[in-house]
Amino acid sequence: MKEGYELIYKRPKALVDVRMHYCPGCFHSTIHKLLMEVVEELDIQDKTIGVCPVGCSVFAYDYLDIDMQEAAHGRAAAVATGIKRMLPDRIVFSYQGDGDLAAIGLAETIHACNRGENFTFIFINNGIYGMTGGQMAPTTLEGQETTTSPYGRAPDKDGMPLKMAEIVSQFEMVAYVERVSCDTPANTRKAKRAIRKAFEFQMKGLGTTFIEVASNCPSGWKCTPEESLNWLKEHMFPYYPLGVLKEPSKKKKGNAARRTKTE
Amino acid sequence: MGEIRFMKGNEALAEAAIRAGLQGYFGYPITPQSEVIEYLAREEPKHNYVLIQAESELAAVNMLYGSAGAGGRVMTTTSSPGFTLMQEGISYIACTELPCVLVNVVRGGPGLGTIQPSQGDYFQAVKGGGHGDYNTPVLGPNSVQEMIDHVYLAFELADKYLTPVVILSDGAIGQMMEKVTLPEPIPYKPNKPWATTGKTADRERNILTSLFIQSEAMEKRNLRLQEKYRKIKENEVRYEEYQIEDAEIIVTAYGLCSRISKKAVELGREAGIKMGLFRPISLWPFPSKQIEEIASGDQVKFFISIEMNAGQMVEDVRLAVCGKKPVHFYGRQGGIVPTPQEVFNSIKEHLK
Structure with missing residues (x-):
């Protein structure tokens, strides 16, 4: 540190210092950083276990300096369930995209939420299949053009985009649901706060915590990073509004005790 | 001396798993093996294992993946259609090299099939079953006692070789009751430094994955698996012989069919x-070497494989016999269990 300078911002130590494979402007790298900042602030690097999905973030374990498991496509919620039930005092999260969580893995997602599995979903919703080259996702917006909906998503053929945060907030055993984004510094801070809250609720054993990130995909959306931010505001936010959808009730005692039989 | 009880195959298997130090069970009800999860659910308050009735066999096998990766001694049980759903997970578990036990109490197929006993899943179990080059050790119990013994053995093999191990039972052995001797519970102290239990300051992070995007790395993992399978083939072949020494006709059979065939052999000897x-x-691993040696015997006239399927294990017998002697087959399908007399008659056909 040079004399006269004050360190106000640095890479969290749990974020591996390597070049990421993500496209320019993609939120994945930002969300990875937020996650590891929270891990560092809560001092839980030695207790946190993550589950990678199949999707663009399939290599998240290359960047996050914590123990991780790679799940089959869509099965992250079942894998996270297995980990958390074995090790109830650890902090477990699944990191999943929209194809993974809301299409092929919808059953695993819904049932993990309904059981109130005490881990955190980090759900990256960019309305498109990024890794496989821009196909339609279960969250692709009405009329949105993708490689498999070249004339726009047609509800009479493809159904309507799934509002996952709204859906899972209906479940009794789900403790906390918030939809966030990273399009502005203010929203990025809110996103970090939401992740931190989710982890804290998990540590109290309050049940399932679910953070949906209304995210972008400049490559899949065929636009510049800057244009993608505008598209987010104009099209994604009206259909996927940001904010808290569910918070733990004050009366809720939590189910940590039920899950810690092995100790 | 262990405890003697009169038990149903599925319940004996469940009790054995508890005594072997079970830490996690994930399953979905399906006939004819639902007694396993029912037994474990009843016993759960007395023990320290986690039990989840999953939403599907697909979820169950992935819970198995997660919990095995977290260092648990874990098991699932299912029957044929459920075993098909689990193939995805078994392929991932085999490649990621996680120890766990899967039990298939086989029923008649294909499709929804029947709930009656069958050996129609032999191919699926012994040839890998899912995508990619892999095998899993497969044990074929033929009694309620072996449902117990094989659980102990399966957990041991899983930990020793870091592999999923399959117990290939069937609806008859799962459902029938026999006198058994239950072994003493074993204290299970896992030593799994590779498990994802949280990255402590004294080690690098543990990553459990079956993804190796670079071809060279993927081939390396494949070669490592094949080397492991070579060791298993060398060390873990198990078989039983009955009246083989002077036999001119060699009956090959596993599981339930081996008991029926034993009786048929006795009928033959009486005649x-x-x-x-x-x-x-x-x-x-299949006892190919042993069968090859038997086939070299001058007095041996032919082999006949007795199965409750359309002829699956007979292919492995033929590969082992390697043209030295004729290999015949007799089987029943659709959940029908052949009688000893029927088996004996089928063998006599080849003596004409």
Whole structure:
């Protein structure tokens, strides 16, 4: 540190210092950083276990300096369930995209939420299949053009985009649901706060915590990073509004005790 | 001396798993093996294992993946259609090299099939079953006692070789009751430094994955798996012989069929026909070398494989016999269990 300078911002130590494979402007790298900042602030690097999905973030374990498991496509919620039930005092999260969580893995997602599995979903919703080259996702917006909906998503053929945060907030055993984004510094801070809250609720054993990130995909959306931010505001936010959808009730005692039989 | 009880196959298996130090069970009800999860659910308050009735076999096998990766001694049980759903997970578990036990109490297929006993899943179990080059050790119990013994053995093999291990039972052995001796519970102290239990300051992070995007790395993992399978083939072949020494006719059969065939061999001996039974216990690795040696015997006239399917293990017998002697087959399908007399008659056909 040079004399006269004050360190106000640095890479969290749990974020591996390597070049990421993500496209320019993609939120994945930002969300990875937020996650590891929270891990560092809560001092839980030695207790946190993550589950990678199949999707663009399939290599998240290359960047996050914590123990991780790679799940089959869509099965992250079942894998996270297995980990958390074995090790109830650890902090477990699944990191999943929209194809993974809301299409092929919808059953695993819904049932993990309904059981109130005490881990955190980090759900990256960019309305498109990024890794496989821009196909339609279960969250692709009405009329949105993708490689498999070249004339726009047609509800009479493809159904309507799934509002996952709204859906899972209906479940009794789900403790906390918030939809966030990273399009502005203010929203990025809110996103970090939401992740931190989710982890804290998990540590109290309050049940399932679910953070949906209304995210972008400049490559899949065929636009510049800057244009993608505008598209987010104009099209994604009206259909996927940001904010808290569910918070733990004050009366809720939590189910940590039920899950810690092995100790 | 262990505790003697009169038990149903599925319940004996469940009790054995508890005594072997079970830490996690994930399953979905399906006939004819639902007694396993029911038994474990009843016993749960007395023990320290986690039990989840999953939303599907697909979820169950992935819970198995997660919990095995977290260092648990874990098991799932299912029957044929459920075993098909689990193939995805077994492929991932085999490649990621996680120890766990899967039990298939086989029923008749294909499709929804029947709930009656069958051996129609032999191929699926011993040839890998899912995508990619892999095998899993497969044990074929033929009694309620072996449902117990094989659980202990399966957990041991899983930990020793870091692999999923399959117990290939069937609806009859799962449902029937026999006198058994329950072994003493074993204290299970896992030593799994590779498990994802949280990255402590004294080690690098543990990553459990079956993804190796670079071809060279993927081939390296494949070669490592094949080297492991070579060791398993060398060390873990198990079989049983009955009246083989002077036998002119070698009956091969596993699981329930081996008991029926044993009786058929006795009928043959009573009729003055020199018959013997060769019973593979480890279905993978298959006792090929032993069968090859038997086939070299001058007095041996032919082999006949007795199965409750359209002829699956017979292919492995033929590969082992390697043209030295004729290999015949007799089987029943659709959940029908052949009688000893029927098996004996089918063998006599080849003596004409």
